[in-house]
Amino acid sequence: MSVYGELSSYPMYINRYVRVVKYWCIIIDSNNIIVNKLYSILLDDMTRGKCNWPLSVKQLLLMHVSHMCGTTPVANFCHIDSSI
Numbered sequence: 001m002s003v004y005g006e007l008s009s010y011p012m013y014i015n016r017y018v019r020v021v022k023y024w025c026i027i028i029d030s031n032n033i034i035v036n037k038l039y040s041i042l043l044d045d046m047t048r049g050k051c052n053w054p055l056s057v058k059q060l061l062l063m064h065v066s067h068m069c070g071t072t073p074v075a076n077f078c079h080i081d082s083s084i
Contacts, residue, residue: 017060024057 027039039054046055 017064020057020060024054 027035030036030039042052042054045052046058
């Protein structure tokens with residue numbers, strides 16, 4: 001992949017975006033009580049207008065994925081409801 005990026009034929013940010021979304025899906029699907037509680041706190045902060053990581057992921061999905069899929073990007077990636 002890095003060869004394509006160095007030759008300007010494959011944007012390197014795509015790999016980063018994919019890793020971010022995969023990590024986010026792992027967090028969403030986690031059964032760990034601590035992870036779920038911390039994530040719910042971040043979501044509460046996000047609804048109060050604070051900029052944080054879930055907000056960045058939401059913006060990333062809305063900006064780069066929703067126009068390609070034609071549906072809610074959250075449901076496409078993690079098979080969950082679009083509560084974020």
